[in-house]
Amino acid sequence: MKYVLSFNLNGLPVDTLVKATDTLLDVLREKLNVVSPKRGCDNGDCGACTVLVNGEPVRACLTIGLTVAGKNVQTVEGLQQDGKLHPLQRAFHEHYAAQCGFCTPGMLIAAKALLDKNPKPTREQIVEGISGNLCRCGTYVEVVEAIQAVAAGKYKE
Amino acid sequence: MKKRGIGIAVGTHPAGLKGGGDPSQAQIRLKPDGTFDLLNGAVDIGQGCKTILRQLAADELDVPLENITHQNIDTDTGPMCTGTFASRVTFMDGNAVLAAAADLKKKIREWAAEYFECSPADVEVANNKVFVKGVPEKSLSMAEVGAMVNWGGKFLVGTGAYTPGPGQQFDPDTGKMTAIASLAFGCCVAEVEVDTETGVVDVLKLVQVFEVGKAMNRLLCKGQNNGGAMMGIGFGLTENVCPYYPTMDFAVQDLTDYVITTAADMPPVMVEDIVEVPHPNGPRGAKGYSEMTASLAGPAILNAIHNAIGVWVTDYPATPERILKALEAAHA
Amino acid sequence: MAEYVGQPVLRYDGIGHVTARTRYVDDIQLPGMLYIKVLTSPVHKGIIRHLDTSAAERMPGVAGVITAKDVPGKNAYGLIPDQPVFTPEHIRYKGERIAAVAAVDEDTAMEALEKIKLDIEEQEPVFDPFKAMEPGAPLVRPEGNVWEFNSGKTRKIRFGDVEKGFAEADVIVEGTYTTATNDHAPMEPQVSVAYIDETDRLAIYTVSQDLYFHLGMLTAIFNLPMNKIRYIGGTVGGGFGSKNDIHCDHVAGLMALKIRKPVKYRLTRREETAYTTKRGPWTFYFKDGVKKDGRIIARYVKTVHDTGGYAGMGPYVVDKNSILVAGPYAIPNVWVDGICVFTNKPPASSMRGFGIINGTAADQLQTARVAEAIGKDPWEVHFINAWREGDLGATQFKVEAAGLIEAMKRAAELAGIELPAHLKAMSSRGR
Ligand code: FES
Ligand code: FES
Numbered sequence: 079m080k081y082v083l084s085f086n087l088n089g090l091p092v093d094t095l096v097k098a099t100d101t102l103l104d105v106l107r108e109k110l111n112v113v114s115p116k117r118g119c120d121n122g123d124c125g126a127c128t129v130l131v132n133g134e135p136v137r138a139c140l141t142i143g144l145t146v147a148g149k150n151v152q153t154v155e156g157l158q159q160d161g162k163l164h165p166l167q168r169a170f171h172e173h174y175a176a177q178c179g180f181c182t183p184g185m186l187i188a189a190k191a192l193l194d195k196n197p198k199p200t201r202e203q204i205v206e207g208i209s210g211n212l213c214r215c216g217t218y219v220e221v222v223e224a225i226q227a228v229a230a231g232k233y234k235e
Numbered sequence: 236m237k238k239r240g241i242g243i244a245v246g247t248h249p250a251g252l253k254g255g256g257d258p259s260q261a262q263i264r265l266k267p268d269g270t271f272d273l274l275n276g277a278v279d280i281g282q283g284c285k286t287i288l289r290q291l292a293a294d295e296l297d298v299p300l301e302n303i304t305h306q307n308i309d310t311d312t313g314p315m316c317t318g319t320f321a322s323r324v325t326f327m328d329g330n331a332v333l334a335a336a337a338d339l340k341k342k343i344r345e346w347a348a349e350y351f352e353c354s355p356a357d358v359e360v361a362n363n364k365v366f367v368k369g370v371p372e373k374s375l376s377m378a379e380v381g382a383m384v385n386w387g388g389k390f391l392v393g394t395g396a397y398t399p400g401p402g403q404q405f406d407p408d409t410g411k412m413t414a415i416a417s418l419a420f421g422c423c424v425a426e427v428e429v430d431t432e433t434g435v436v437d438v439l440k441l442v443q444v445f446e447v448g449k450a451m452n453r454l455l456c457k458g459q460n461n462g463g464a465m466m467g468i469g470f471g472l473t474e475n476v477c478p479y480y481p482t483m484d485f486a487v488q489d490l491t492d493y494v495i496t497t498a499a500d501m502p503p504v505m506v507e508d509i510v511e512v513p514h515p516n517g518p519r520g521a522k523g524y525s526e527m528t529a530s531l532a533g534p535a536i537l538n539a540i541h542n543a544i545g546v547w548v549t550d551y552p553a554t555p556e557r558i559l560k561a562l563e564a565a566h567a
Numbered sequence: 568m569a570e571y572v573g574q575p576v577l578r579y580d581g582i583g584h585v586t587a588r589t590r591y592v593d594d595i596q597l598p599g600m601l602y603i604k605v606l607t608s609p610v611h612k613g614i615i616r617h618l619d620t621s622a623a624e625r626m627p628g629v630a631g632v633i634t635a636k637d638v639p640g641k642n643a644y645g646l647i648p649d650q651p652v653f654t655p656e657h658i659r660y661k662g663e664r665i666a667a668v669a670a671v672d673e674d675t676a677m678e679a680l681e682k683i684k685l686d687i688e689e690q691e692p693v694f695d696p697f698k699a700m701e702p703g704a705p706l707v708r709p710e711g712n713v714w715e716f717n718s719g720k721t722r723k724i725r726f727g728d729v730e731k732g733f734a735e736a737d738v739i740v741e742g743t744y745t746t747a748t749n750d751h752a753p754m755e756p757q758v759s760v761a762y763i764d765e766t767d768r769l770a771i772y773t774v775s776q777d778l779y780f781h782l783g784m785l786t787a788i789f790n791l792p793m794n795k796i797r798y799i800g801g802t803v804g805g806g807f808g809s810k811n812d813i814h815c816d817h818v819a820g821l822m823a824l825k826i827r828k829p830v831k832y833r834l835t836r837r838e839e840t841a842y843t844t845k846r847g848p849w850t851f852y853f854k855d856g857v858k859k860d861g862r863i864i865a866r867y868v869k870t871v872h873d874t875g876g877y878a879g880m881g882p883y884v885v886d887k888n889s890i891l892v893a894g895p896y897a898i899p900n901v902w903v904d905g906i907c908v909f910t911n912k913p914p915a916s917s918m919r920g921f922g923i924i925n926g927t928a929a930d931q932l933q934t935a936r937v938a939e940a941i942g943k944d945p946w947e948v949h950f951i952n953a954w955r956e957g958d959l960g961a962t963q964f965k966v967e968a969a970g971l972i973e974a975m976k977r978a979a980e981l982a983g984i985e986l987p988a989h990l991k992a993m994s995s996r997g998r
Pocket of ligand 1: 116117118121122126139
């Protein structure tokens with residue numbers, strides 16, 4: 079049995095046929111070919127699949143796809159505006175906050191969720207904000223520095 | 236009670252396959268507009284070889300970095316590389332890239348010698364130009380050379396290979412084995428706080444310094460240094476696939492129970508630096524080192540635990556259970 | 568003069584990473600692609616008595632089933648090529664591959680796996696390497712449970728005369744240390760996509776860290792020349808040694824060769840954690856002969872490495888460990904016995920540090936205890952013994968571009984530790 083799932087993806091409406099058991103990660107990656115959310119564990123442990131649903135960071139692998147019906151889903155594909163990198167993208171690049179890059183989309187989304195709510199976080203708040211995102215390359219120091227730089231206004235247009 | 240301690244650890248790490256015999260190759264070709272393609276077979280697993288191999292090629296060819304592309308996409312096009320392991324790519328592939336660039340420069344000089352009607356020895360390839368030494372009017376931009384070479388029916392490709400030497404076997408009686416491409420060094424100082432009630436260890440500060448020969452890219456080194464520390468902290472404190480080793484009972488299943496270091500577990504103070512003692516055979520003096528960045532934090536932390544609580548935990552990882560048992564044994 | 572070396576040039580692939588344009592293998596979807604699931608051994612040790620895949624083959628949605636019989640070349644791979652792609656008979660660890668199914672999706676493939684009839688005669692496994700070395704222990708391998716080096720059952724390093732060193736020592740310091748089984752846990756799990764390309768060749772998207780090293784192994788398995796395989800890779804979501812071994816490419820490649828359709832084989836995190844290669848566990852025994860002034864004049868090390876069910880890189884890791892386990896010190900008398908033991912566990916292989924991380928872990932606790940035993944500051948012991956230019960290591964290599972003392976001085980400075988003047992005056996350039 080399949081259902082039509084309609085939602086807003088990075089500002090554009092999408093419709094797709096899904097099974098009741100498909101996770102949001104399955105829907106995005108396998109049905110819609112939106113591959114920035116990564117399948118690191120499929121178990122809620124790593125954060126590589128983090129996306130925004132109505133502005134809230136969620137683990138796409140733990141979210142049933144049908145629950146996003148009518149909602150706004152944001153992924154790294156939607157971070158660039160007018161062809162320009164988002165300040166967090168620039169900061170991550172310039173701070174070497176991506177090594178292999180596999181955890182990076184999840185990290186960027188976690189960082190965006192944090193700064194959207196709290197534009198001037200303390201170091202501790204930043205660490206907390208990304209502590210659910212595992213990076214086996216160990217870029218945490220650089221990720222924190224990049225987010226601090228954005229929070230300090232260094233990447234304003 | 237919370238007790239603080241400091242511990243140190245030092246180490247060394249070789250580049251490349253034990254005993255040698257692990258070559259790498261590289262290829263650089265001149266395009267019709269005077270830009271270059273660098274091809275090799277090393278894999279970028281995040282360490283940054285796509286970045287530093289271009290840096291080496293640009294320096295050796297003396298051309299702008301933007302003028303060099305790098306591709307390592309497949310085995311149809313990529314020359315041989317034994318692999319991305321054993322901290323070997325900077326050293327082996329770096330040397331191969333330098334050799335390929337030198338070979339291409341030689342071929343450009345030979346082509347230009349014919350064009351300028353002089354000896355190849357008088358031709359200089361520098362500053363993105365090709366010219367005859369001391370004769371300013373005999374000079375071409377690399378763009379002009381690229382066009383004339385390629386549209387003139389020539390194809391200039393520089394190839395280079397590097398091997399640290401043929402594979403060497405151990406002497407069966409003495410273990411003699413003299414082949415070591417390079418040795419890098421490191422030192423780590425860890426400061427910890429141990430809760431003697433719970434056995435929980437907080438790493439407060441980690442200082443790591445690595446002697447790398449020559450840093451190709453200081454900020455990529457920083458990423459390795461801090462990233463290796465993340466893995467070293469896990470090695471020292473949490474990571475254990477078989478907690479009831481040697482049995483397989485309760486072997487971990489996934490990232491829920493295989494506990495790797497998170498951002499919140501990182502020491503609030505992370506200090507890293509490099510020192511450089513250039514290696515005679517390394518590309519621009521570089522050594523291979525980045526595996527070692529994971530090796531020192533663990534023992535430095537265990538030494539710091541001893542410094543804090545006065546008892547030795549000699550089994551890695553130093554879990555709260557092991558620390559409490561060691562304390563108990565000491566007080567029994 | 569262009570001078571990019573040493574400059575903080577931004578990552579060449581950095582924009583790709585922050586925009587998520589970097590393509591990893593699991594991001595690849597090919598038209599008509601099928602999905603593979605693998606039947607693995609439910610027991611640690613045993614013999615396959617009967618294997619019947621016919622019901623799975625007949626299931627709707629299944630495109631193909633392969634077993635050991637479908638390997639056209641050598642059913643063995645690894646640095647020491649002793650591990651079968653699919654085991655034909657003997658099971659040496661829980662999780663060993665037995666058969667693979669390709670189906671329209673992973674759920675269907677998993678259902679099909681349940682239809683495979685498998686009859687295994689379970690045998691008593693051995694997990695403890697020390698038990699495995701005892702006479703009469705269950706045999707993990709027919710040839711015996713201890714790896715044979717060219718020096719026999721131990722890798723022997725003999726440098727100087729340790730007994731003489733112990734006799735001349737003021738203090739003897741002993742210690743035993745263990746390190747655990749570690750998982751690489753790269754954020755990108757193991758995955759492979761294989762298909763027959765437009766030139767009728769086998770093409771494989773790989774997460775391999777070592778394109779040519781693995782290409783060589785694959786040619787042997789597929790019985791194909793190198794130029795009949797297009798091995799596509801170069802960008803990997805973290806390896807740390809886990810992708811130094813093949814985990815998916817052989818299975819995906821064999822399936823694509825058989826059914827001539829695109830296939831994806833990816834491990835779940837659980838499959839990866841349970842079945843793939845690990846950093847194997849070690850036990851180290853150290854005995855040092857030390858002078859009161861801090862000089863280590865003799866070091867005896869015995870190591871036991873648990874390599875699991877197949878050799879893979881185990882003996883290599885023991886070799887590498889043996890070369891440097893005595894530490895970065897000028898010790899005139901060194902004796903190392905390195906032992907590599909088979910047990911019924913997933914094979915141990917390479918992981919960041921390749922045996923040296925384990926040796927360092929042990930040697931650095933031991934060296935700290937040496938300092939404690941003679942009442943010296945550990946810095947003093949490290950500085951006094953540290954290699955200087957031209958010193959010889961335990962396997963008689965010559966130390967070139969020595970730099971430990973320089974690294975220690977800088978680390979002490981950054982840690983706010985004031986070293987005594989006589990240590991500060993030292994240099995790697997001389998003793
Ligand atoms: S893939 Fe969702 S948390 Fe890991
Ligand atoms: S950059 Fe590799 S996992 Fe984070």
